[in-house]
Amino acid sequence: MATTACFIIVSRNDIPIYEAEVGVAAKREDAAQLHQFILHAALDIVQDLAWTTSAMYLKSVDRFNELVVSVYVTAGHTRLMLLHDSRNDDGIKSFFQDVHELYIKTLLNPLYLPGSRITSSHFDTKVRALARKYL
């Protein structure tokens, strides 16, 4: 289980549509902002990398001290980004795939505008449950 992990879903237009801190360690106040800053800085790298491969899971694209950024890009160029300190590649891949399915189901809702924030508490609950299961 990762001690720190920050999960963000970023839309095609580089706007975060969902964020969650899913680690178990005690939080410092500025940790959350630092995590978001690191993930934001990794977006450039992801953009270049996304066009070189047709796979969706991009493994780890960036490092910061001992934290690693792993990214999963969907067909619609929505990026699922995870900042973590563990090495559990398989668990992270399964986590991304399950969240991807949840995202598709959210997208199929005709009342959901693609690219807008995901506010459903059910979605939030399920993502955190998945994080506990796989990370």
Added chain:
Amino acid sequence: MIGVGKVKQYGNVLDKPLNKGKQEVSLSAFAFLFSELVQYNQTQVDNIGELERRLEDAGYAVGARVLELLCHRDKGNRRETRLLGILSFVHSTVWKVLFGKVADSLEKGTEHEDEYMISEKELLVNKFISIPKDMGTFNCGAFVAGIVRGVLDGAGFPAVVTAHFVPMEGQQRPRTTILIKFAEEVLQREARLG
């Protein structure tokens, strides 16, 4: 009511599985729904251009969702990064799922580098529609053009997509062509990726 009591009830839409389900929808149900869509939009607009734009926007929303769903279901989570790849995805996979058959033809435009055409002898959405003379070049295929634009835009290939009637000799109904004109950045990226 048809089918009630047979389907397992899920607490929330996020719990339902994403598998294929029934592959077919009633054609008449779709035709009625589409005709209502066109009629409703007709009351809301003043001119033909606006009506086409509204149909296109409706199709765009469908396209964005179809892209994600089909890449997940039919392509085992592989994204398309090349122009020909995404065009053949639209021409075969998307058409097969939406209309039950692959599109009749996919051609590259001869005059411009950035133009491609998908042709169909009879578009499903136009099957029960005839356009009155005073509506000029209006084509309800604008809905399908919107779907194609939604798929291309979502995949990162911005394009202008329009639907045109092309009269064919020997046939009573004209052929429909979806014209796709890619933006400059798409061609530049294609050239860069070699």
